[in-house]
Amino acid sequence: MIEQKRRYNITTFGCQMNKADSERMAGILENMGFEFTEDPNNANLIVYNTCTIRDNAEQKVYSYLGRQAKRKQNEPDLTLVVAGCVAQQEGEMLLRRVPELDLVMGPQHANRLDSLLDQVFAGNQVVATEPIHIYEDITKPRRESNVSAWVNIIYGCNERCSYCVVPSVRGVEQSRTPESIKAEIEDIARQGFKEVTLLGQNIDAYGRDLPGTTETGRHLHTLTDLLYYIHDVEGIDRIRFATSHPRYFTERLIKACHELPKVCEHFHIPFQSGDNEILKAMKRGYTHERYRDIISKIRHYMPHASISADAIVGFPGETEEQFQNTLNLVDDIGFDQLNTAAYSPRPNTPAALWDNQISEEEKSDRLQRLNHLVGVKAAERSQRYLNRVEQVLVEDINPKDTTQVVGRTDGNRLTFFKGDLTELKGKIVPVKITEVRPFSLTGEMLSLVTA
Incomplete structure (x- = not known):
């Protein structure tokens, strides 16, 4: 590659895991001598870190990509990278659709960006979507904040929710060792950060793929044990974690959050639907009664705890009565915040192929009604402050x-x-x-x- 000022830009779509991946990729690029620029048109290396959870995020990527592909026709030294979940899902199809692309890489390859780019700079067009073991990354992320930092503790997901594409694009669960997590948090503390958020697609699954690691006799193979293990890192004042799965959320974890002063009283536990039949069709593995029980246990130990969640409306086959059960759950629990979405059929998921899809008008109407209730309940919850x-x-x-x-x-x-x-x-x-x-x-x- 001709030596010139090397500038990069990363655009991130989607979840906190993607944001954390982008920070690590930025750290790798800066190690390689690239400088960050706010303006993608000023960059000679552009990374789109993509999300495939919703169709509109995917379409946005293609429109951004189209503009830069056109630019590349006049600036052949421009390097275009698509990373993340769309890259994993589409693989070589992306190259056929956008031949100007230099590198297509799935989320599991984020830590290998430098070696993949070396192949690109040697004149190759590269697709990296094969499943691999995610090795520990020693590159310092270029973190967006200098107060609060993300820390991945488990990659991938073994759940098989019928609407969700994550397991097929992020791979099987891989927990990091407690020692490597603690070492990263100690490093973060040395840099002056005050808060860490532990991340996992299904964070309560942490450790179940690890051999029975012990230190001073303690088994360090659950999220609860990990919280006790990292709690006393000096300099860190607050610890958060996301995202939880109701199927694995335990009373022992709730007690730990109550007992450990640094762990914030904030829980993000998606329920997705308030109707048992829909939950069964979604393959979520719990009932609305089980979900309500988790929330009441949290509020028993921590009456002022903040609860946020995710919900989907218009799932295939959802009747008006079943939607009402979701409204009832939202009304009864009173969330501090709720991320809502109309069901969006995703490639390679069972629910996308079902013939009982709900019309766009019905989905839009239900989403509007749910959002209205969410606003009302959040305003009520705010009064306690x-x-x-x-x-x-x-x-x-x-x-x-x-x-x-x-x-x-x-x-x-x-x-x-x-x-x-x-x-x-x-x-x-x-x-x-x-x-x-x-x-x-x-x-x-x-x-x-x-x-």
Whole structure:
């Protein structure tokens, strides 16, 4: 490759796992001598880290890609990379569709970006989608935040939900060893980060593929054990984890979150549907009663815990009555936040082939009705914060009002208040909440209130 200023840009679609993968790929590129640029048109290496969960995310990738493929016709030195789940799903088909592509690589290959690019710079068009064991990555990620960091603890997923493409694009479960996770967290702490979020597609499955690792007699092969093992890393003030699966969520884990002061009282546990027949068709492996029981146990130990979830409407065969069961569950539980989606048929999933698909109009109507209820319930849940003092980890400036800083409560609620970022960034400060909205809060820093 002709020596010139090497600049890269990464566009990330989809989940937190993808964001974490992008940070690692950015770290690799910077190790290779590339510099980050905000503007993709100014970059000579472009990575699209893709998501295949929803059709619209996939279509967006193709439109972005089309523009850059056209640019490449005039700038042959431009390197185009598609990574992530669409790359895994489409493989060589992508090259046929967009022949200008240089590298197509699945999520399992993110840590190999440098060696794959070496092949590209040697003149090859490369497709890396074969299943491999994800080896430990020693490259430092280029993290988006310098207060809060993602830490992958398990890759892949062994579940077979009938609507979900993740197992076929992210591969089988591979847990990292407790030692490598702790070493990464210690390194993060040394860099001055205050919060870590442990990530896994199905985080409660952590450790079940590991041999019975022990240290001082303790078996370190569940998420609960891992939380105890990493809890006392000096410098880290908060620990979060996502995403949980109700099938594997245990009371022992709930107790650990209650007992360990650094673990945030915030749980993201998707329920997907409030109807048992639909849950069975989805192959989720639990009932709405089991889900409600988990939430009531969490609230028994931690009455103020924040609960967020994911839900799908318009799954094939869903009747109005079954949809009402989802509304009932949302109404009864009162989530702090709910990510909602209309069912989208995905390639290589059983549900996409069923002939009892719901019309787009019906899906759209149900999504609207669910979102309305979500907003109402979130506003109700927010009321509990009014006049309360919350501990807020300060992360950034409020882009809409630069006299304010923004941070998050233990329960992951965005909170705005007047303050100086240079003085407060990375600190946990007491904030008296003076204004509540469905999904965010405003307050006054306590020292200002009492002064």
